[in-house]
Amino acid sequence: MEKLKQANLYRSELIPISGKLVERYNKCLVQLGFTVTKCSAFHIDGIGWSPEIAEEKQDTSYLNNGEANPHGIIISPLQEAKPVYAPFHTFDRAMMTLVFKTYGAQIKDITRDSAICIDFNQGIDTFYEPLDLLKYDAVTIHFHLIDNLNKIKDKQLQLVDLFNRDTNFIDETLHQKLLASAKQYGDLRERDLNLPDLKYQTDSFYTRAFGGVYVLRDFIQTLVIFESKDWHKEAIKDTSHDVLIYHILQPELMDKLRSHMIVDYNLKETVETERYKRIKKFELFRHLKETQHPINSILSNEILFKSYLNKVDINARKKIMGVERYLENIKTSNQYKIADVVDVNLFNALHKPHSSLEVKHQDLIWKLLMHIAPKDVLFWYWYDKRTFYKHFKTWDESFKDWVIQTIKKHI
Numbered sequence: 001m002e003k004l005k006q007a008n009l010y011r012s013e014l015i016p017i018s019g020k021l022v023e024r025y026n027k028c029l030v031q032l033g034f035t036v037t038k039c040s041a042f043h044i045d046g047i048g049w050s051p052e053i054a055e056e057k058q059d060t061s062y063l064n065n066g067e068a069n070p071h072g073i074i075i076s077p078l079q080e081a082k083p084v085y086a087p088f089h090t091f092d093r094a095m096m097t098l099v100f101k102t103y104g105a106q107i108k109d110i111t112r113d114s115a116i117c118i119d120f121n122q123g124i125d126t127f128y129e130p131l132d133l134l135k136y137d138a139v140t141i142h143f144h145l146i147d148n149l150n151k152i153k154d155k156q157l158q159l160v161d162l163f164n165r166d167t168n169f170i171d172e173t174l175h176q177k178l179l180a181s182a183k184q185y186g187d188l189r190e191r192d193l194n195l196p197d198l199k200y201q202t203d204s205f206y207t208r209a210f211g212g213v214y215v216l217r218d219f220i221q222t223l224v225i226f227e228s229k230d231w232h233k234e235a236i237k238d239t240s241h242d243v244l245i246y247h248i249l250q251p252e253l254m255d256k257l258r259s260h261m262i263v264d265y266n267l268k269e270t271v272e273t274e275r276y277k278r279i280k281k282f283e284l285f286r287h288l289k290e291t292q293h294p295i296n297s298i299l300s301n302e303i304l305f306k307s308y309l310n311k312v313d314i315n316a317r318k319k320i321m322g323v324e325r326y327l328e329n330i331k332t333s334n335q336y337k338i339a340d341v342v343d344v345n346l347f348n349a350l351h352k353p354h355s356s357l358e359v360k361h362q363d364l365i366w367k368l369l370m371h372i373a374p375k376d377v378l379f380w381y382w383y384d385k386r387t388f389y390k391h392f393k394t395w396d397e398s399f400k401d402w403v404i405q406t407i408k409k410h411i
Contacts, residue, residue, distance in 0.1 A: 001392070003400050004389075004392065009381070009408075013083055014045055014082075015043060015044050015076055015078050015079060015082065016041065017041065017042050017043065022037075022040060024075050028116075028117045028146055029073075032119075033065055034063075037050075037056060037057075038056065044076075045079075045082055045083055046079050046093060047092055047096055047118075048074060049063055049086050051085070051086075064088060066127070067127055067207075068122070068209070071117065071118055071119055072118035072120065073117060073118065074099075074111065074116040076111055077104070077107050079100075081097070081100070084096065088209070089205055089207045091200070091202060091205050094200070095139065095141060098141075098198060098200055103143075103195055106193070106195060110145060110195075114145055114147065116143055116145060117145075117146065118144075120139050122135070122137070122138075122139045122140075122202075123135070127209060129235075130213065130224075130226070130234055130235040131238050131241050133207065133213055134217075134224070134243065136215070137201075139199070139200045139202060140197050140199060141199070142197055143195035145195075203217065203218050203360075204217055204218050204361060204364055206364060211226065211230070211231050212226070214364070219260045219261075220260045220261075222242075222243040223246065223256065223260070225368065226247050232246075232247040244256065248368075248372060251344070253372070254348055254372070261356060263353060263365060264354045264355065265347075265350050265351045267342075271324065275376055275379070278376050278378060278406060279350070279376050280320060280321075281299045281305070283319065284299070284308065284309060287313075287319075287320070288308060291308065293308075294401075295399040295401075299402045319343045322341050322342040322346055322347075323346070323350070325342075326338060326342050346373075348369075348372055348373035349374075349375040351373075352369070366379060366382070367383040369383075370383045370387075371387070377407070378406055378410055381403075381407050
């Protein structure tokens with residue numbers, strides 16, 4: 001991953017945390033029901049998640065109390081507009097955007113000497129069945145201040161009110177209480193520490209619960225798509241919900257996505273795009289074995305690309321060039337079917353979200369397509385970083401260089 005870090009493509013916007021902020025972060029962990037971290041310094045993202053603490057606890061979802069109870073931590077106003085690097089749901093960043101848009105000023109004030117624990121409550125204490133995910137509706141965002149700073153403010157105001165009554169201003173005991181509170185917490189009277197609950201309305205989404213699930217409920221019929229075969233088998237036993245249930249690798253899934261106008265394709269247009277060129281180069285890389293030239297050079301140089309394309313075996317060549325072969329064939333005969341000529345995985349990779357979809361739904365469907373057929377390294381990096389990083393570690397060093405160059409051209 002070092003190459004990605006050097007190219008600022010791997011968690012490059014994390015916020016460094018040390019000193020007093022570590023103490024506040026630990027107070028949040030305890031308040032949320034977790035154990036403290038032993039890290040004396042670490043980094044956090046927009047929702048308060050830290051890769052170092054996740055590694056320490058050997059749990060990517062260490063801010064969750066079970067899959068149904070995710071949390072967040074705000075200890076710095078710098079978290080505003082920062083990425084969420086290990087989202088449990090695809091709408092996690094949108095919820096944080098709502099939080100900072102609504103309470104940006106209060107957050108700046110509170111995080112001067114305190115921190116905020118966030119409870120994302122969707123009204124489900126725990127999951128029992130995979131289709132419990134259909135209960136997701138509005139998420140209530142609750143806020144809790146460490147050391148109960150808002151309650152301490154109320155006590156200060158009560159003491160001040162008592163001080164102003166009758167002749168209480170001469171009460172030395174009351175003086176000491178006021179001074180002790182001000183010394184420990186500062187003068188809280190004019191500070192805005194009130195953060196009422198927020199509501200975030202969900203629609204279609206992806207969640208890492210149950211091994212990874214897509215819930216598409218803004219279309220002709222609700223689709224629930226599982227990455228885990230075991231949870232898919234469990235879900236299809238449910239007969240009480242009127243939904244379509246698929247495993248992500250079921251061949252029938254792409255047919256259904258097309259018929260519901262969720263995805264679409266146009267091979268004639270696609271072959272002229274940069275995306276198609278990236279996919280074809282990725283396909284050639286997959287079939288290359290021993291090479292005389294670095295992979296980066298082969299994929300970056302048109303002459304070398306053609307040279308090595310002609311060196312791979314004929315079956316691999318047919319797969320890589322399947323789309324061009326199909327388009328040539330239908331010029332002379334309309335009897336050819338795509339499935340007869342084009343590899344099914346390559347064909348799936350050439351789909352895109354239907355043009356009628358809203359932008360937020362397009363992003364979700366791109367993520368789904370990258371799970372189904374991850375062949376475009378750029379879109380893979382954009383829409384499914386978690387699996388992209390996992391595969392990146394296994395790739396040839398020279399191919400990594402080509403991938404980084406490809407991504408850097410588009411950011």
